[in-house]
Each structure stands twice: as C-alpha cells, then as structure tokens.
Amino acid sequence: PFEKSHVHVGDPIVDVMLKEFSRLDGAFVISDSGKIVSAYRYLEPAAEGVDIPKGLGARHMAAGAITMDTNAVAVVLSESDGLVRAFSGGEIILELDPEAY
Structure with missing residues (x-):
C-alpha cells in the first residue's frame, strides 16, 4: 500500500500506525531516508x-x-x-x- 506514497516514519500519524501494525506478520521496508517503501512483505x-x-x-x-x-x-x-x-x-x-x- 505504500509503493506510490510519501509516508515517512517521522510523520506523527505514522508513529501510531507503526505501533499498531508492527504486531502483524510481514516486514516493513523503509528507505535510508525514512520513507516507507512497502509493508507486510514476507x-x-x-x-x-x-x-x-x-x-x-x-x-x-x-x-x-x-x-x-x-x-x-x-x-x-x-x-x-x-x-x-x-x-x-x-x-x-x-x-x-x-x-x-
């Protein structure tokens, strides 16, 4: 869901989201700049x-x-x-x- 977005791990709403979604299966892929590239990847x-x-x-x-x-x-x-x-x-x-x- 993040491939074409500009969601950054430093955004306040992302902080809440990561806490909730981190318990689900699959990996978040985050670029060197902090952009979430993809989520729920195996x-x-x-x-x-x-x-x-x-x-x-x-x-x-x-x-x-x-x-x-x-x-x-x-x-x-x-x-x-x-x-x-x-x-x-x-x-x-x-x-x-x-x-x-």
Whole structure:
C-alpha cells in the first residue's frame, strides 16, 4: 500500500500506525531516508549461517538472514517476550525492553 506514497516514519500519524501494525506478520521496508517503501512483505533470505538464541522464531531468523545478505538493518518486535531487537550483519546488535521506557 505504500509503493506510490510519501509516508515517512517521522510523520506523527505514522508513529501510531507503526505501533499498531508492527504486531502483524510481514516486514516493513523503509528507505535510508525514512520513507516507507512497502509493508507486510514476507522475506525469504537464505538463513544459512544465522545463529539466533533459542526461543526466538521466524521473524528473528528472517531479520538475521536479510542483514547477512544485504546492507540493511532489521528491527524485530518479539511476540514471545515483547523485546525489540535490531540486527546487522546477521547478529543481534541491540535489545530493548519497551516497558523500560
């Protein structure tokens, strides 16, 4: 739904939207400039060589794998523990507990 729009992650309405929609399946693709390029995309990168901690699922595996295959940074909201994790180069580079903020 975002391919031809100019929706930016810095827009106040987008902040609310991302919080609500981040719990749904599928990835948001965001450009370097912060423009939402697409949403609810399924990523199927090769997961070979991605080592994620036990208990983390397909979202984390896809995030780790896509960052191994591309120059992207991936952010995952975990369904199981509620933590937000960021991946780069196939590894977790950040873990945040939203309840702490």
